[in-house]
Amino acid sequence: MKNIKNHLKDILKEEGLNLTENPRGTDKGDKKSYVDKFYEKKFFPFREKQLRLMEIGFRHGASLALWSSYFVDGKIFGLDNLSDACIQENLTINQNWLNRQNVETIIGDAYSENFSKQVQGPFDIIIDDGPHSIWSQKKAVELYLKKMNDGGLFIIEDILLGGVAIFPLLASVPSGYIAKFYDFRLHKLSGDNCLFVIQKESRILMVILNRLLVSLTGVMYLLTEGSLRLLRKVFKVAGVF
Numbered sequence: 001m002k003n004i005k006n007h008l009k010d011i012l013k014e015e016g017l018n019l020t021e022n023p024r025g026t027d028k029g030d031k032k033s034y035v036d037k038f039y040e041k042k043f044f045p046f047r048e049k050q051l052r053l054m055e056i057g058f059r060h061g062a063s064l065a066l067w068s069s070y071f072v073d074g075k076i077f078g079l080d081n082l083s084d085a086c087i088q089e090n091l092t093i094n095q096n097w098l099n100r101q102n103v104e105t106i107i108g109d110a111y112s113e114n115f116s117k118q119v120q121g122p123f124d125i126i127i128d129d130g131p132h133s134i135w136s137q138k139k140a141v142e143l144y145l146k147k148m149n150d151g152g153l154f155i156i157e158d159i160l161l162g163g164v165a166i167f168p169l170l171a172s173v174p175s176g177y178i179a180k181f182y183d184f185r186l187h188k189l190s191g192d193n194c195l196f197v198i199q200k201e202s203r204i205l206m207v208i209l210n211r212l213l214v215s216l217t218g219v220m221y222l223l224t225e226g227s228l229r230l231l232r233k234v235f236k237v238a239g240v241f
C-alpha cells in the first residue's frame with residue numbers, strides 16, 4: 001500500500017525540513033505562510049496524481065524532498081544554477097534529498113532561453129523560488145508558463161515590494177490566463193510573504209474582470225503602503241517614535 005501523506009506540514013516535521021530546525025531546510029512552512037495558507041489546500045487535489053512538478057531554485061533540496069514525499073506518484077524536477085551563497089560557503093547540498101527516485105535536477109541558469117529549452121514540459125505545477133527579482137519572476141513567466149498544463153498552477157514565491165510588483169508581473173501574464181495575488185504579511189511578518197499565482201482561463205470576460213480586480217488590488221496596496229510610510233514619517237517628525 002502506498003504511504004500517502006495528507007499534510008505537507010507533517011512531512012516538514014517528520015523529515016526535519018523546516019528552516020528553523022535545519023539550516024539546510026526550506027522556509028515555506030515556518031518563516032513563510034505558503035504551506036499553511038496555500039499549498040495544503042491547493043496541492044491536496046493533486047496529491048494522488050502522476051503529476052509533474054517543476055521548481056526553479058532548490059538550494060539544498062529541502063523543498064524538492066517535501067514535494068517528493070507528498071506527491072508519491074509524481075515526478076519532481078528542480079532547476080538551480082548553484083549560485084546560492086549558502087550552498088557555496090557553508091553547507092553542501094543534501095544529496096539524500098536530491099537522489100530520490102522521483103526527483104530529477106537540472107543545473108544551469110533557469111532564466112536563459114537556451115537552458116529553458118532543455119526543460120521538457122508539460123508540468124502541472126511550476127514554482128519560481130529563484131532569486132526573487134521582478135526581472136527573474138517575469139522571465140520565469142515568459143519562459144515556462146507555456147510549459148504548464150491546462151488546470152495547472154504557476155506559483156511565484158516571495159513577491160518583493162508588495163503592491164509595486166503586482167503591476168509588472170500582471171503585465172507579463174498573457175491573455176488566456178488569470179492571476180491572483182496572495183498577501184500573507186499579516187499572518188507572518190515578513191516583507192515578501194506573498195505569492196503571485198497564474199492559472200489558465202479561457203473565458204475572455206473572466207480574464208478582463210481578473211485584470212481589473214488585480215490592478216485594483218495593486219492600487220489599494222500602494223495606497224495603504226504609501227499612507228503607512230507617510231504616517232510613520234509624520235509620527236517620527238512629531239517625536240512619537
Ligand SMILES: C[S@@+](CC[C@H](N)C(=O)[O-])C[C@H]1O[C@@H](n2cnc3c(N)ncnc32)[C@H](O)[C@@H]1O
Binds near residue numbers: 025110129131
Ligand atoms: C530561495 S533559494 C531556493 C530555496 C528552496 N526552494 C527551498 O525552499 O529550500 C533560491 C535558489 O535559486 C537559485 N538561483 C539563483 N539564481 C538562479 C538562476 N539564474 N537559475 C537557477 N537557479 C538560480 C539559487 O542558487 C538558490 O538555490
